[in-house]
Amino acid sequence: MRTYQVESEWSMDHLKLAQRPEPQAGTGQIRLAMRAAALNYRDLLVPQKGYGSRMQDLPLVMLSDGVGVVDQLGTGARGASLGERWCPMLFQGWQAGAPDAQKLSRGLGCETDGTMAEWLLTDPLSAAPVPAYLTDVEAACLPTAGLTAWRALVTDGNVKPGDVVVVQGTGGVALFALQFAKLLGASAIVLSSSDDKLAKAQALGADGVLNYVKEPAWGRTVKAMAQRLSGRDGADHVVELGGTSTLEQSLRAVRAGGTLSLIGVLGGAKLDAPLGLVVTRAVRLQGVTVGSRDDFMAMCSAMAHSQMRPVVDSVYPFEALKDALAHLQSGKHFGKVCIDFD
Ligand SMILES: NC(=O)c1ccc[n+]([C@@H]2O[C@H](COP(=O)([O-])OP(=O)(O)OC[C@H]3O[C@@H](n4cnc5c(N)ncnc54)[C@H](OP(=O)(O)O)[C@@H]3O)[C@@H](O)[C@H]2O)c1
Incomplete structure:
Protein backbone atom coordinates (compact mmCIF):
# COMPACT_ATOMS: atom_id res chain seq x y z
CA MET A 1 0.00 0.00 0.00
CA THR A 144 -8.56 16.47 16.21
CA ALA A 145 -9.71 20.03 15.43
CA GLY A 146 -13.43 19.31 15.85
CA LEU A 147 -13.09 17.17 18.96
CA THR A 148 -10.66 19.57 20.69
CA ALA A 149 -13.07 22.49 20.23
CA TRP A 150 -16.00 20.30 21.38
CA ARG A 151 -14.17 19.09 24.49
CA ALA A 152 -13.13 22.68 25.33
CA LEU A 153 -16.60 24.21 24.98
CA VAL A 154 -18.91 21.34 25.95
CA THR A 155 -17.29 18.56 28.03
CA ASP A 156 -14.89 20.75 30.02
CA GLY A 157 -16.28 24.23 29.32
CA ASN A 158 -20.01 23.82 29.97
CA VAL A 159 -20.74 26.77 27.64
CA LYS A 160 -24.38 27.84 27.88
CA PRO A 161 -26.80 29.89 25.75
CA GLY A 162 -26.07 33.59 26.22
CA ASP A 163 -22.38 33.05 27.08
CA VAL A 164 -19.65 34.89 25.17
CA VAL A 165 -16.81 32.78 23.71
CA VAL A 166 -13.58 34.36 22.41
CA VAL A 167 -11.80 32.48 19.64
CA GLN A 168 -8.19 33.16 18.56
CA GLY A 169 -7.41 32.90 14.84
CA THR A 170 -9.30 31.30 11.99
CA GLY A 171 -7.58 27.89 11.73
CA GLY A 172 -9.05 24.45 12.30
CA VAL A 173 -9.72 24.47 16.07
CA ALA A 174 -10.78 28.13 16.01
CA LEU A 175 -13.51 27.81 13.38
CA PHE A 176 -14.93 24.66 14.97
CA ALA A 177 -15.04 26.63 18.25
CA LEU A 178 -16.88 29.47 16.50
CA GLN A 179 -19.40 27.06 14.98
CA PHE A 180 -19.94 25.13 18.24
CA ALA A 181 -20.36 28.38 20.20
CA LYS A 182 -23.17 29.39 17.82
CA LEU A 183 -24.67 25.89 17.98
CA LEU A 184 -24.78 26.19 21.80
CA GLY A 185 -26.59 29.54 21.63
CA ALA A 186 -23.54 31.51 22.74
CA SER A 187 -22.05 34.62 21.13
CA ALA A 188 -18.59 34.43 19.55
CA ILE A 189 -15.86 37.05 19.23
CA VAL A 190 -13.19 36.09 16.68
CA LEU A 191 -9.64 37.48 16.57
CA SER A 192 -7.56 37.26 13.40
CA SER A 193 -4.48 38.78 11.77
CA SER A 194 -6.49 39.39 8.58
CA ASP A 195 -9.47 41.68 7.94
CA ASP A 196 -10.54 39.46 5.01
CA LYS A 197 -10.67 36.43 7.30
CA LEU A 198 -12.62 38.45 9.89
CA ALA A 199 -15.24 39.26 7.23
CA LYS A 200 -15.52 35.52 6.50
CA ALA A 201 -15.85 34.81 10.24
CA GLN A 202 -18.72 37.30 10.42
CA ALA A 203 -20.41 35.49 7.54
CA LEU A 204 -20.11 32.30 9.63
CA GLY A 205 -21.88 33.99 12.55
CA ALA A 206 -19.19 35.80 14.57
CA ASP A 207 -20.89 38.47 16.73
CA GLY A 208 -17.73 40.53 17.16
CA VAL A 209 -14.34 40.62 15.41
CA LEU A 210 -10.95 42.19 16.11
CA ASN A 211 -7.62 42.27 14.25
CA TYR A 212 -4.98 41.19 16.79
CA VAL A 213 -2.09 42.54 14.66
CA LYS A 214 -3.60 46.04 14.49
CA GLU A 215 -4.46 45.88 18.21
CA PRO A 216 -1.98 43.59 20.03
CA ALA A 217 -3.21 44.66 23.50
CA TRP A 218 -6.77 43.56 22.72
CA GLY A 219 -7.81 42.35 26.17
CA ARG A 220 -9.79 45.39 27.36
CA THR A 221 -11.45 45.97 23.99
CA VAL A 222 -12.62 42.35 23.85
CA LYS A 223 -13.83 42.60 27.45
CA ALA A 224 -15.93 45.65 26.47
CA MET A 225 -17.32 43.80 23.43
CA ALA A 226 -18.28 40.88 25.66
CA GLN A 227 -19.92 43.26 28.17
CA ARG A 228 -22.07 44.71 25.40
CA LEU A 229 -23.09 41.21 24.25
CA SER A 230 -23.92 39.63 27.63
CA GLY A 231 -24.10 42.39 30.24
CA ARG A 232 -21.44 40.53 32.30
CA ASP A 233 -18.02 41.87 33.21
CA GLY A 234 -16.16 40.11 30.38
CA ALA A 235 -16.07 36.97 28.24
CA ASP A 236 -17.26 33.71 29.79
CA HIS A 237 -14.80 31.54 27.89
CA VAL A 238 -11.60 32.08 25.90
CA VAL A 239 -10.32 29.45 23.49
CA GLU A 240 -6.59 30.06 24.11
CA LEU A 241 -4.51 29.10 21.08
CA GLY A 242 -1.67 31.65 21.23
CA GLY A 243 -0.01 30.75 24.55
CA THR A 244 2.72 33.15 25.72
CA SER A 245 1.74 35.92 23.30
CA THR A 246 -1.98 35.90 24.15
CA LEU A 247 -2.43 34.65 27.72
CA GLU A 248 -2.28 38.05 29.41
CA GLN A 249 -4.79 39.56 26.97
CA SER A 250 -7.09 36.56 27.45
CA LEU A 251 -6.94 37.08 31.23
CA ARG A 252 -7.89 40.75 30.74
CA ALA A 253 -10.81 39.80 28.46
CA VAL A 254 -12.34 37.02 30.59
CA ARG A 255 -14.86 37.74 33.35
CA ALA A 256 -14.32 36.87 37.01
CA GLY A 257 -15.20 33.19 37.34
CA GLY A 258 -14.72 32.60 33.61
CA THR A 259 -12.66 29.90 31.88
CA LEU A 260 -9.60 29.85 29.65
CA SER A 261 -9.27 26.64 27.61
CA LEU A 262 -5.50 26.25 27.21
CA ILE A 263 -5.16 24.45 23.89
CA GLY A 264 -2.41 25.92 21.72
CA VAL A 265 0.97 27.54 21.93
CA LEU A 266 1.16 29.27 18.53
CA GLY A 267 2.83 32.32 20.10
CA GLY A 268 5.11 30.54 22.59
CA ALA A 269 4.86 27.86 25.27
CA LYS A 270 6.13 29.68 28.40
CA LEU A 271 3.72 30.91 31.07
CA ASP A 272 4.26 34.68 31.32
CA ALA A 273 1.19 36.46 32.68
CA PRO A 274 0.13 38.21 35.89
CA LEU A 275 -1.22 35.34 37.97
CA GLY A 276 -3.06 37.82 40.19
CA LEU A 277 -5.60 38.07 37.35
CA VAL A 278 -6.24 34.35 37.81
CA VAL A 279 -6.19 34.09 41.59
CA THR A 280 -8.10 37.23 42.63
CA ARG A 281 -10.79 36.73 39.98
CA ALA A 282 -11.17 32.94 40.36
CA VAL A 283 -10.48 32.32 36.66
CA ARG A 284 -10.36 28.66 35.67
CA LEU A 285 -7.37 27.57 33.52
CA GLN A 286 -8.37 24.31 31.85
CA GLY A 287 -5.82 22.35 29.81
CA VAL A 288 -7.45 20.57 26.87
CA THR A 289 -5.98 17.73 24.85
CA VAL A 290 -8.37 16.51 22.14
CA GLY A 291 -11.09 14.22 23.62
CA SER A 292 -12.51 10.73 24.06
CA ARG A 293 -14.53 8.49 21.76
CA ASP A 294 -17.65 9.31 23.82
CA ASP A 295 -17.02 13.04 23.25
CA PHE A 296 -16.64 12.34 19.52
CA MET A 297 -19.97 10.51 19.34
CA ALA A 298 -21.75 13.33 21.23
CA MET A 299 -20.18 15.90 18.87
CA CYS A 300 -21.29 13.94 15.78
CA SER A 301 -24.90 13.76 17.08
CA ALA A 302 -25.01 17.50 17.71
CA MET A 303 -23.51 18.25 14.29
CA ALA A 304 -25.92 15.91 12.49
CA HIS A 305 -28.88 17.49 14.32
CA SER A 306 -27.96 20.92 12.96
CA GLN A 307 -26.29 19.65 9.74
CA MET A 308 -23.19 21.68 10.69
CA ARG A 309 -20.39 21.40 8.13
N1 LIG B 1 -4.39 20.64 22.92
C1 LIG B 1 -4.88 19.97 21.87
O1 LIG B 1 -5.43 18.89 21.99
C2 LIG B 1 -4.76 20.59 20.53
C3 LIG B 1 -5.50 20.08 19.46
C4 LIG B 1 -5.43 20.73 18.24
C5 LIG B 1 -4.61 21.86 18.11
N2 LIG B 1 -3.87 22.28 19.16
C6 LIG B 1 -3.03 23.47 19.06
O2 LIG B 1 -3.89 24.58 18.77
C7 LIG B 1 -3.22 25.49 17.93
C8 LIG B 1 -4.03 25.68 16.66
O3 LIG B 1 -4.04 24.45 15.94
P1 LIG B 1 -4.78 24.36 14.53
O4 LIG B 1 -4.48 23.00 13.99
O5 LIG B 1 -6.18 24.82 14.64
O6 LIG B 1 -3.91 25.43 13.71
P2 LIG B 1 -4.14 26.09 12.30
O7 LIG B 1 -5.32 25.50 11.62
O8 LIG B 1 -2.84 26.07 11.61
O9 LIG B 1 -4.52 27.59 12.69
C9 LIG B 1 -3.57 28.53 13.03
C10 LIG B 1 -4.22 29.92 13.00
O10 LIG B 1 -4.09 30.50 14.28
C11 LIG B 1 -3.86 31.90 14.15
N3 LIG B 1 -2.61 32.25 14.83
C12 LIG B 1 -1.35 32.01 14.43
N4 LIG B 1 -0.48 32.51 15.31
C13 LIG B 1 -1.20 33.08 16.29
C14 LIG B 1 -0.88 33.79 17.46
N5 LIG B 1 0.39 33.98 17.82
N6 LIG B 1 -1.88 34.23 18.23
C15 LIG B 1 -3.16 34.02 17.88
N7 LIG B 1 -3.55 33.37 16.77
C16 LIG B 1 -2.56 32.92 15.99
C17 LIG B 1 -3.81 32.22 12.68
O11 LIG B 1 -5.12 32.70 12.31
P3 LIG B 1 -5.32 34.07 11.50
O12 LIG B 1 -4.65 33.84 10.18
O13 LIG B 1 -6.78 34.25 11.44
O14 LIG B 1 -4.64 35.14 12.30
C18 LIG B 1 -3.52 30.87 12.05
O15 LIG B 1 -4.03 30.75 10.75
C19 LIG B 1 -1.81 24.91 17.71
O16 LIG B 1 -0.93 25.44 18.69
C20 LIG B 1 -2.01 23.43 17.95
O17 LIG B 1 -0.83 22.76 18.32
C21 LIG B 1 -3.92 21.67 20.37
Whole structure:
Protein backbone atom coordinates (compact mmCIF):
# COMPACT_ATOMS: atom_id res chain seq x y z
CA MET A 1 0.00 0.00 0.00
CA ARG A 2 0.99 3.66 -0.47
CA THR A 3 1.99 5.66 2.60
CA TYR A 4 3.36 9.14 3.19
CA GLN A 5 5.92 8.87 5.97
CA VAL A 6 8.91 10.41 7.69
CA GLU A 7 11.46 7.94 6.42
CA SER A 8 14.92 7.62 7.96
CA GLU A 9 15.72 10.99 9.60
CA TRP A 10 13.64 13.57 11.47
CA SER A 11 13.30 16.37 8.91
CA MET A 12 10.87 17.64 6.26
CA ASP A 13 13.43 16.51 3.65
CA HIS A 14 12.83 12.92 4.70
CA LEU A 15 9.07 13.12 4.27
CA LYS A 16 8.50 10.64 1.42
CA LEU A 17 5.95 8.59 -0.47
CA ALA A 18 6.61 4.91 0.31
CA GLN A 19 5.24 1.40 -0.15
CA ARG A 20 4.40 -1.04 2.66
CA PRO A 21 2.72 -4.47 2.63
CA GLU A 22 -1.12 -4.38 2.70
CA PRO A 23 -2.11 -4.89 6.38
CA GLN A 24 -4.66 -7.57 7.41
CA ALA A 25 -7.10 -7.15 10.32
CA GLY A 26 -6.04 -9.26 13.32
CA THR A 27 -8.16 -10.48 16.22
CA GLY A 28 -10.50 -7.72 17.46
CA GLN A 29 -9.35 -5.28 14.76
CA ILE A 30 -11.13 -3.50 11.94
CA ARG A 31 -9.43 -2.37 8.74
CA LEU A 32 -10.26 1.03 7.26
CA ALA A 33 -9.72 1.69 3.55
CA MET A 34 -8.80 5.35 3.95
CA ARG A 35 -10.65 7.93 1.84
CA ALA A 36 -9.48 11.32 3.16
CA ALA A 37 -7.22 12.95 5.75
CA ALA A 38 -6.87 16.40 7.30
CA LEU A 39 -3.88 18.41 8.49
CA ASN A 40 -3.40 20.00 11.89
CA TYR A 41 -0.79 22.43 13.17
CA ARG A 42 0.89 19.52 15.01
CA ASP A 43 1.71 17.90 11.65
CA LEU A 44 4.18 20.74 11.00
CA LEU A 45 6.05 19.77 14.18
CA VAL A 46 6.03 15.99 13.71
CA PRO A 47 8.68 15.73 10.93
CA GLN A 48 11.17 17.59 13.17
CA LYS A 49 10.47 15.25 16.10
CA GLY A 50 8.51 18.04 17.76
CA TYR A 51 6.93 15.71 20.32
CA GLY A 52 10.28 14.32 21.54
CA SER A 53 11.12 10.93 22.90
CA ARG A 54 7.53 9.69 23.13
CA MET A 55 7.37 9.50 19.32
CA GLN A 56 7.46 6.21 17.45
CA ASP A 57 10.79 5.22 15.89
CA LEU A 58 11.08 5.92 12.16
CA PRO A 59 9.58 5.32 9.72
CA LEU A 60 6.40 7.08 10.91
CA VAL A 61 3.23 7.44 8.79
CA MET A 62 2.06 11.08 8.90
CA LEU A 63 -1.14 12.76 10.13
CA SER A 64 -3.57 12.08 12.94
CA ASP A 65 -6.88 12.72 11.16
CA GLY A 66 -8.71 10.77 8.50
CA VAL A 67 -11.75 8.75 7.54
CA GLY A 68 -12.11 5.37 5.86
CA VAL A 69 -14.55 2.62 4.99
CA VAL A 70 -14.56 -0.57 7.06
CA ASP A 71 -13.44 -3.23 4.57
CA GLN A 72 -12.24 -6.05 6.88
CA LEU A 73 -13.36 -7.32 10.28
CA GLY A 74 -10.93 -9.36 12.36
CA THR A 75 -12.18 -12.28 14.44
CA GLY A 76 -14.23 -10.99 17.38
CA ALA A 77 -14.39 -7.36 16.16
CA ARG A 78 -17.81 -6.16 17.32
CA GLY A 79 -19.85 -3.01 16.70
CA ALA A 80 -18.69 -2.20 13.16
CA SER A 81 -20.12 -3.43 9.85
CA LEU A 82 -18.46 -3.70 6.47
CA GLY A 83 -19.07 -0.64 4.29
CA GLU A 84 -19.54 1.85 7.16
CA ARG A 85 -17.46 5.05 7.24
CA TRP A 86 -15.43 5.42 10.44
CA CYS A 87 -12.86 7.88 11.78
CA PRO A 88 -9.97 6.53 13.84
CA MET A 89 -9.62 8.53 17.10
CA LEU A 90 -6.40 10.50 17.57
CA PHE A 91 -5.90 8.90 20.98
CA GLN A 92 -6.33 5.19 20.31
CA GLY A 93 -7.89 3.66 23.43
CA TRP A 94 -9.36 6.81 25.10
CA GLN A 95 -12.96 5.66 25.14
CA ALA A 96 -14.56 7.82 27.82
CA GLY A 97 -14.13 9.93 30.93
CA ALA A 98 -11.18 12.00 32.09
CA PRO A 99 -7.79 11.53 30.44
CA ASP A 100 -4.89 9.73 32.12
CA ALA A 101 -1.39 8.79 31.02
CA GLN A 102 -2.55 5.48 29.57
CA LYS A 103 -5.41 7.06 27.57
CA LEU A 104 -3.03 9.66 26.12
CA SER A 105 -0.25 7.23 25.24
CA ARG A 106 -1.14 6.17 21.68
CA GLY A 107 -1.59 9.20 19.41
CA LEU A 108 -1.88 8.64 15.67
CA GLY A 109 0.84 10.18 13.54
CA CYS A 110 3.07 10.61 16.61
CA GLU A 111 3.29 7.67 19.02
CA THR A 112 1.92 5.31 16.33
CA ASP A 113 1.54 5.37 12.55
CA GLY A 114 -1.00 7.88 11.26
CA THR A 115 -3.68 8.22 8.59
CA MET A 116 -1.60 8.86 5.42
CA ALA A 117 -1.84 5.23 4.34
CA GLU A 118 -4.23 3.39 2.03
CA TRP A 119 -5.28 1.14 4.93
CA LEU A 120 -5.27 1.64 8.70
CA LEU A 121 -5.81 -1.03 11.36
CA THR A 122 -7.65 -0.02 14.53
CA ASP A 123 -10.31 -1.46 16.84
CA PRO A 124 -13.99 -0.55 17.22
CA LEU A 125 -13.39 1.25 20.56
CA SER A 126 -10.59 3.38 19.09
CA ALA A 127 -12.65 4.58 16.12
CA ALA A 128 -16.23 5.72 15.55
CA PRO A 129 -18.81 5.97 12.75
CA VAL A 130 -19.40 9.37 11.14
CA PRO A 131 -22.65 11.04 10.02
CA ALA A 132 -23.71 10.23 6.45
CA TYR A 133 -24.37 13.86 5.41
CA LEU A 134 -20.68 14.78 5.63
CA THR A 135 -18.35 14.37 2.65
CA ASP A 136 -15.21 12.29 3.20
CA VAL A 137 -13.05 15.40 3.41
CA GLU A 138 -15.42 17.05 5.91
CA ALA A 139 -15.53 13.91 8.09
CA ALA A 140 -11.71 13.76 8.10
CA CYS A 141 -11.63 17.15 9.89
CA LEU A 142 -13.41 15.89 13.01
CA PRO A 143 -11.06 13.78 15.18
CA THR A 144 -8.56 16.47 16.21
CA ALA A 145 -9.71 20.03 15.43
CA GLY A 146 -13.43 19.31 15.85
CA LEU A 147 -13.09 17.17 18.96
CA THR A 148 -10.66 19.57 20.69
CA ALA A 149 -13.07 22.49 20.23
CA TRP A 150 -16.00 20.30 21.38
CA ARG A 151 -14.17 19.09 24.49
CA ALA A 152 -13.13 22.68 25.33
CA LEU A 153 -16.60 24.21 24.98
CA VAL A 154 -18.91 21.34 25.95
CA THR A 155 -17.29 18.56 28.03
CA ASP A 156 -14.89 20.75 30.02
CA GLY A 157 -16.28 24.23 29.32
CA ASN A 158 -20.01 23.82 29.97
CA VAL A 159 -20.74 26.77 27.64
CA LYS A 160 -24.38 27.84 27.88
CA PRO A 161 -26.80 29.89 25.75
CA GLY A 162 -26.07 33.59 26.22
CA ASP A 163 -22.38 33.05 27.08
CA VAL A 164 -19.65 34.89 25.17
CA VAL A 165 -16.81 32.78 23.71
CA VAL A 166 -13.58 34.36 22.41
CA VAL A 167 -11.80 32.48 19.64
CA GLN A 168 -8.19 33.16 18.56
CA GLY A 169 -7.41 32.90 14.84
CA THR A 170 -9.30 31.30 11.99
CA GLY A 171 -7.58 27.89 11.73
CA GLY A 172 -9.05 24.45 12.30
CA VAL A 173 -9.72 24.47 16.07
CA ALA A 174 -10.78 28.13 16.01
CA LEU A 175 -13.51 27.81 13.38
CA PHE A 176 -14.93 24.66 14.97
CA ALA A 177 -15.04 26.63 18.25
CA LEU A 178 -16.88 29.47 16.50
CA GLN A 179 -19.40 27.06 14.98
CA PHE A 180 -19.94 25.13 18.24
CA ALA A 181 -20.36 28.38 20.20
CA LYS A 182 -23.17 29.39 17.82
CA LEU A 183 -24.67 25.89 17.98
CA LEU A 184 -24.78 26.19 21.80
CA GLY A 185 -26.59 29.54 21.63
CA ALA A 186 -23.54 31.51 22.74
CA SER A 187 -22.05 34.62 21.13
CA ALA A 188 -18.59 34.43 19.55
CA ILE A 189 -15.86 37.05 19.23
CA VAL A 190 -13.19 36.09 16.68
CA LEU A 191 -9.64 37.48 16.57
CA SER A 192 -7.56 37.26 13.40
CA SER A 193 -4.48 38.78 11.77
CA SER A 194 -6.49 39.39 8.58
CA ASP A 195 -9.47 41.68 7.94
CA ASP A 196 -10.54 39.46 5.01
CA LYS A 197 -10.67 36.43 7.30
CA LEU A 198 -12.62 38.45 9.89
CA ALA A 199 -15.24 39.26 7.23
CA LYS A 200 -15.52 35.52 6.50
CA ALA A 201 -15.85 34.81 10.24
CA GLN A 202 -18.72 37.30 10.42
CA ALA A 203 -20.41 35.49 7.54
CA LEU A 204 -20.11 32.30 9.63
CA GLY A 205 -21.88 33.99 12.55
CA ALA A 206 -19.19 35.80 14.57
CA ASP A 207 -20.89 38.47 16.73
CA GLY A 208 -17.73 40.53 17.16
CA VAL A 209 -14.34 40.62 15.41
CA LEU A 210 -10.95 42.19 16.11
CA ASN A 211 -7.62 42.27 14.25
CA TYR A 212 -4.98 41.19 16.79
CA VAL A 213 -2.09 42.54 14.66
CA LYS A 214 -3.60 46.04 14.49
CA GLU A 215 -4.46 45.88 18.21
CA PRO A 216 -1.98 43.59 20.03
CA ALA A 217 -3.21 44.66 23.50
CA TRP A 218 -6.77 43.56 22.72
CA GLY A 219 -7.81 42.35 26.17
CA ARG A 220 -9.79 45.39 27.36
CA THR A 221 -11.45 45.97 23.99
CA VAL A 222 -12.62 42.35 23.85
CA LYS A 223 -13.83 42.60 27.45
CA ALA A 224 -15.93 45.65 26.47
CA MET A 225 -17.32 43.80 23.43
CA ALA A 226 -18.28 40.88 25.66
CA GLN A 227 -19.92 43.26 28.17
CA ARG A 228 -22.07 44.71 25.40
CA LEU A 229 -23.09 41.21 24.25
CA SER A 230 -23.92 39.63 27.63
CA GLY A 231 -24.10 42.39 30.24
CA ARG A 232 -21.44 40.53 32.30
CA ASP A 233 -18.02 41.87 33.21
CA GLY A 234 -16.16 40.11 30.38
CA ALA A 235 -16.07 36.97 28.24
CA ASP A 236 -17.26 33.71 29.79
CA HIS A 237 -14.80 31.54 27.89
CA VAL A 238 -11.60 32.08 25.90
CA VAL A 239 -10.32 29.45 23.49
CA GLU A 240 -6.59 30.06 24.11
CA LEU A 241 -4.51 29.10 21.08
CA GLY A 242 -1.67 31.65 21.23
CA GLY A 243 -0.01 30.75 24.55
CA THR A 244 2.72 33.15 25.72
CA SER A 245 1.74 35.92 23.30
CA THR A 246 -1.98 35.90 24.15
CA LEU A 247 -2.43 34.65 27.72
CA GLU A 248 -2.28 38.05 29.41
CA GLN A 249 -4.79 39.56 26.97
CA SER A 250 -7.09 36.56 27.45
CA LEU A 251 -6.94 37.08 31.23
CA ARG A 252 -7.89 40.75 30.74
CA ALA A 253 -10.81 39.80 28.46
CA VAL A 254 -12.34 37.02 30.59
CA ARG A 255 -14.86 37.74 33.35
CA ALA A 256 -14.32 36.87 37.01
CA GLY A 257 -15.20 33.19 37.34
CA GLY A 258 -14.72 32.60 33.61
CA THR A 259 -12.66 29.90 31.88
CA LEU A 260 -9.60 29.85 29.65
CA SER A 261 -9.27 26.64 27.61
CA LEU A 262 -5.50 26.25 27.21
CA ILE A 263 -5.16 24.45 23.89
CA GLY A 264 -2.41 25.92 21.72
CA VAL A 265 0.97 27.54 21.93
CA LEU A 266 1.16 29.27 18.53
CA GLY A 267 2.83 32.32 20.10
CA GLY A 268 5.11 30.54 22.59
CA ALA A 269 4.86 27.86 25.27
CA LYS A 270 6.13 29.68 28.40
CA LEU A 271 3.72 30.91 31.07
CA ASP A 272 4.26 34.68 31.32
CA ALA A 273 1.19 36.46 32.68
CA PRO A 274 0.13 38.21 35.89
CA LEU A 275 -1.22 35.34 37.97
CA GLY A 276 -3.06 37.82 40.19
CA LEU A 277 -5.60 38.07 37.35
CA VAL A 278 -6.24 34.35 37.81
CA VAL A 279 -6.19 34.09 41.59
CA THR A 280 -8.10 37.23 42.63
CA ARG A 281 -10.79 36.73 39.98
CA ALA A 282 -11.17 32.94 40.36
CA VAL A 283 -10.48 32.32 36.66
CA ARG A 284 -10.36 28.66 35.67
CA LEU A 285 -7.37 27.57 33.52
CA GLN A 286 -8.37 24.31 31.85
CA GLY A 287 -5.82 22.35 29.81
CA VAL A 288 -7.45 20.57 26.87
CA THR A 289 -5.98 17.73 24.85
CA VAL A 290 -8.37 16.51 22.14
CA GLY A 291 -11.09 14.22 23.62
CA SER A 292 -12.51 10.73 24.06
CA ARG A 293 -14.53 8.49 21.76
CA ASP A 294 -17.65 9.31 23.82
CA ASP A 295 -17.02 13.04 23.25
CA PHE A 296 -16.64 12.34 19.52
CA MET A 297 -19.97 10.51 19.34
CA ALA A 298 -21.75 13.33 21.23
CA MET A 299 -20.18 15.90 18.87
CA CYS A 300 -21.29 13.94 15.78
CA SER A 301 -24.90 13.76 17.08
CA ALA A 302 -25.01 17.50 17.71
CA MET A 303 -23.51 18.25 14.29
CA ALA A 304 -25.92 15.91 12.49
CA HIS A 305 -28.88 17.49 14.32
CA SER A 306 -27.96 20.92 12.96
CA GLN A 307 -26.29 19.65 9.74
CA MET A 308 -23.19 21.68 10.69
CA ARG A 309 -20.39 21.40 8.13
CA PRO A 310 -16.67 21.86 8.88
CA VAL A 311 -15.03 24.78 7.05
CA VAL A 312 -12.71 23.30 4.42
CA ASP A 313 -10.12 25.73 3.08
CA SER A 314 -8.44 23.55 0.45
CA VAL A 315 -8.08 19.95 -0.72
CA TYR A 316 -4.87 18.32 -2.06
CA PRO A 317 -4.22 14.90 -3.63
CA PHE A 318 -2.38 12.19 -1.62
CA GLU A 319 0.96 12.73 -3.32
CA ALA A 320 0.86 16.52 -2.60
CA LEU A 321 1.15 16.28 1.22
CA LYS A 322 4.23 18.52 1.22
CA ASP A 323 2.34 21.24 -0.71
CA ALA A 324 -0.54 20.93 1.76
CA LEU A 325 1.86 21.31 4.71
CA ALA A 326 3.48 24.35 3.05
CA HIS A 327 0.05 25.94 2.66
CA LEU A 328 -0.74 25.29 6.34
CA GLN A 329 2.64 26.74 7.31
CA SER A 330 1.94 29.91 5.27
CA GLY A 331 -1.01 30.74 7.55
CA LYS A 332 -3.12 31.76 4.54
CA HIS A 333 -5.76 29.14 5.25
CA PHE A 334 -9.25 29.75 6.68
CA GLY A 335 -10.38 26.46 8.25
CA LYS A 336 -9.07 23.03 7.35
CA VAL A 337 -6.45 21.91 4.84
CA CYS A 338 -7.34 18.39 3.66
CA ILE A 339 -6.17 15.44 1.56
CA ASP A 340 -8.54 13.54 -0.77
CA PHE A 341 -7.25 10.00 -1.42
CA ASP A 342 -9.19 9.72 -4.71
N1 LIG B 1 -4.39 20.64 22.92
C1 LIG B 1 -4.88 19.97 21.87
O1 LIG B 1 -5.43 18.89 21.99
C2 LIG B 1 -4.76 20.59 20.53
C3 LIG B 1 -5.50 20.08 19.46
C4 LIG B 1 -5.43 20.73 18.24
C5 LIG B 1 -4.61 21.86 18.11
N2 LIG B 1 -3.87 22.28 19.16
C6 LIG B 1 -3.03 23.47 19.06
O2 LIG B 1 -3.89 24.58 18.77
C7 LIG B 1 -3.22 25.49 17.93
C8 LIG B 1 -4.03 25.68 16.66
O3 LIG B 1 -4.04 24.45 15.94
P1 LIG B 1 -4.78 24.36 14.53
O4 LIG B 1 -4.48 23.00 13.99
O5 LIG B 1 -6.18 24.82 14.64
O6 LIG B 1 -3.91 25.43 13.71
P2 LIG B 1 -4.14 26.09 12.30
O7 LIG B 1 -5.32 25.50 11.62
O8 LIG B 1 -2.84 26.07 11.61
O9 LIG B 1 -4.52 27.59 12.69
C9 LIG B 1 -3.57 28.53 13.03
C10 LIG B 1 -4.22 29.92 13.00
O10 LIG B 1 -4.09 30.50 14.28
C11 LIG B 1 -3.86 31.90 14.15
N3 LIG B 1 -2.61 32.25 14.83
C12 LIG B 1 -1.35 32.01 14.43
N4 LIG B 1 -0.48 32.51 15.31
C13 LIG B 1 -1.20 33.08 16.29
C14 LIG B 1 -0.88 33.79 17.46
N5 LIG B 1 0.39 33.98 17.82
N6 LIG B 1 -1.88 34.23 18.23
C15 LIG B 1 -3.16 34.02 17.88
N7 LIG B 1 -3.55 33.37 16.77
C16 LIG B 1 -2.56 32.92 15.99
C17 LIG B 1 -3.81 32.22 12.68
O11 LIG B 1 -5.12 32.70 12.31
P3 LIG B 1 -5.32 34.07 11.50
O12 LIG B 1 -4.65 33.84 10.18
O13 LIG B 1 -6.78 34.25 11.44
O14 LIG B 1 -4.64 35.14 12.30
C18 LIG B 1 -3.52 30.87 12.05
O15 LIG B 1 -4.03 30.75 10.75
C19 LIG B 1 -1.81 24.91 17.71
O16 LIG B 1 -0.93 25.44 18.69
C20 LIG B 1 -2.01 23.43 17.95
O17 LIG B 1 -0.83 22.76 18.32
C21 LIG B 1 -3.92 21.67 20.37
